[in-house]
Amino acid sequence: MKHPLIKPDTVEQRLYQLNLAGKALEGSSLVVLPTGLGKTIIALFVIASRLQRFGGKALILSPTKPLVDQHAAFFKKVMNLPEEEILAFTGSIAPAEREKLWAQGKLIVSTPQVIENDLLTKRISLEDVSHITFDEAHRAVGNYAYTFIAEKYFESAKNPHVLGITASPGSSDEKIAEVCQALHVENVAVKTEKDRDVRPYVQEKEIEWLQVQLPAEMAEIRGYLEKILDDRLRIIRDLGFSAGSGKYISKKDLLLLQKQLQGEIRVGGDPAIFSAMSVVAEMMKVNHAVEMVETQGIETLRKYLEKLDAEASSKSASKASKRLMDDLYMRKALHRVKECDVEHPKLGLARKIVSEQLKENPDSRVIVFTNYRDTAEIVVNALSGVSGIIPIRFVGQGSRHKDKGLTQKQQAEILDKFRAGEYNVLVATSVAEEGLDIPATDMVLFYEPIPSEIRSIQRKGRTGRQQKGRVIVLVTKGTRDEAYYWSSKNKEKRMLNSMHGLESALTPKASKKSAALSDFENLPCTSDPQLKTEEIEIEKEEEEEEGEGFENRTDLYSEKGSYPETGSGGNEQNEGNERVNISAKERQKTLVDFGTASGDNASESLKIVIDHRETKSGVAKTLDRLGMELSFVVLEIGDYVVSDRLAVERKRTDDFVSSLIDGKRNLFSQLSDLARVYEKPVLIIEGEDLFTSRQINPNAIYGSLVSIAIDFGVSILYSRDEAETASILKILAKREQTENKNEINPHGKKSASSLAEQQEYLISSISNIGPKAARNLLLHFGSVEAIMRADIEELKKVKLIGPKTANRIREILESSYKG
Secondary structure, three states: OOEEEEEEOHHHOOHHHHHHHHOOOOOOOOEEOOOOOHHHHHHHHHHHHHHHHHHEEEEOOOOHHHHHHHHHHHHHHOOOHHHHEEEEEOOOOOOHHHHHHHHOOOOOOOOHHHHHHHHHHHOOOOOOOOEEEEHHHOOOOOOOOHHHHHHHHHHOOOOOOEEEEEOOOOOHHHHHHHHHHHOOEEEEEEEOOOOOOHHHHOOEEEEEEEEEEEOHHHHHHHHHHHHHHHHHHHHHOOOOOOOOOOOOOOHHHHHHHHHHHHHOOOOOOOOHHHHHHHHHHHHHHHHHHHHHHHOOOOOHHHHHHHHHHHHHHOOOOOOOHHHHHHHHHHHHHHHHHHHOOOOOOHHHHHHHHHHHHHHHHOOOEEEEEEEOHHHHHHHHHHHHHHOOOEEEEEEEOOOOOOEEEHHHHHHHHHHHHHOOOOEEEEEOOOHHHOOOOOEEEEEEEEEEOOOOHHHHHHHHOOOOOOOOEEEEEEEEEEOHHHHHHHHHHHHHHOOOHHHHHHHHOOOOOOOOHHHHHHOOOOOOOOOOOOOOOOOOOOOOOOOOOOOOOOOOOOOOOOOOOOOOOOOOOOOOOOOOOOHOOOHHHHHHHHHHHHHHHHOOOOOOEEEEEEEEEHHOHHHHHHHHHHHOEEEEEOOOOEEEOOOOOOEHHHHHEHHHHHHHHOOOHHHHHHHHHHHHHHHHHEEEEEEOOOOOOOOOOHHHHHHHHHHHHHHHOEEEEEEEOOHHHHHHHHHHHHHHHHHOOOOOOOOOOOOOHHHHHHHHHHHHHHOOHHHHHHHHEEEEEEHHHHHHOOOOOHHHHOOOOOOHHHHHHHHHHHOOOOO
């Protein structure tokens, strides 16, 4: 391949890649191509053409640090750019350093979270970026960083252009359309392994599924658990609710019932709803235990049941947890699990398969995928005792219970050693599913099927890249293993059908060859046949959430609900009878005017100070979309500061309720500090499951809300989701900064750098003294020391210092310290 920005003799010439690149250059595009067929090469062609024609910078976004490092190494190898202009950005690089590097970079490869944070904090601008590649583009849904970056890019860039690349965009038209909309996609290009121009480059991939029989001992334990489910199902029906139409109930049925119950809860609602919610929580735990015994094995089930038993024995245990573990059949199941020494037949089969593979080809690399960390550890231990097998566990960064995750550095080291042959078997959870290029991997073993077509395709794509590959799926007969296998298989077929339909809909009848293709020498662009697949209608299933793997999730709620009306903030004092005796007509007008603060008419520059930890939420991104001027600092008190007197603590409903039963949480300490430091403290409770996120008596929640409002003097506001929280914050900022002319003063931050700012900060830290009053005091008295020596009468002479404030200053200075 010849191009001014591509080093000679580094990239193989493949027509299908050029065809896809040509289509991508006609407009922002989504390219769907099976794993191992060079999606990164297509991105290279597009990047080279865009930089050649428009200059500026190119940005490549990839979900994980190992992928970022992999892409950066590839582009340094093939692109004809100075090495210092090809940069890799991750969270391990300090923000200030990233800001400097951004200015010098020509091609930046980064995790999306880093770019999202740098955009929010205004450290970088996308104005001169002429192209962005979104790797693993199927992630561009919901609140994932890709959606925000794409939105900001098309708002600010001079010549925006996007390429989304993925092997698996999703099975439903809705999922695919959401990705296309988020990335502003104009064209969709699809290639499959059956296409004529792709076929010569496809390595043979043998896919087989092997069935095992559930041992009698495990079937006995499953029987105990199913008796619990049957009993709880009868209780649900006696309470007047239905769950599923068949004899057995699935996780999908339970989730739908839980959602229905949450929607029916009202203030002072039917106690049967709360009872049903508690029973559903038990059923979900038992349902998960059934899956453990069917698909994972005794050891994984034992760890799970022991965890439940420990929870039930703790002081903070819910009645539901205690009731479940006190159940006769649960005690029988736990007893049988502890005395049973039968391993799941999958484990022995996995040992046999891996051992035979490595005996036949000692240079092989094998990846074993499993959904659960506990199972990954069990598999590693089982394989370690076999001659010729050198396994290593590969999991994500997050720590779960007593299981500490791997750092990004540890992950990179393990992958390097796996490629080099120091380890020949990688036992991995979902963290190894996406994009990792390990050419020597010639076998992938699924310890269990998964219902997600995206994850199934990603797993299969780890083998058969440069040589023949094998994919083996282990399935337990007569269990949900079989359901998951056929579900993912059908979803894959449906995905291909949906993609080709979308491709036809978005592709113009007379597609023009991109002028940028002339940059590549003597390579014609040819059309390719589309693969016709039979559309298979299947029921949309919930993807398994108990596993570690990423799921395309969003923290935003999509449905409206009702809110408690208790404690909505009665701490504000009225000044003057005209505010107390406001007429109905005036009150209506005031509310209308107040509501416009979140609309387009609010042209004033509104500011808000945000705690740096809140960048992970979607609130900051929504505030940015609303045109707020954001400042991120380390806040010791509060999450958001909108004026010198008003700060906000934000709590998700699950965090709020957990703080009531978990002694380690410090909600009331946080609110006490908030009320002590700020005149107008506000608590925003976000979410619609305040009374259902944990099995706790509603009266306990009401009591806490009353205490917060009355005892702590904190106003309580409710929001459905992050977007609504942001709207509330903007209205608060509008009222404080525009109508009441209050400045922002985030108490508790580090001292300012200049002497004058430090003096102002010191005085303004006194309760009821804002920035203006602090400056007036310093101008009047000339120094901090003089202010401290002034008596009440002298203090009252200063503008904005009334009798109450003057008395408060003297009280603070003269009172004895009681630590």
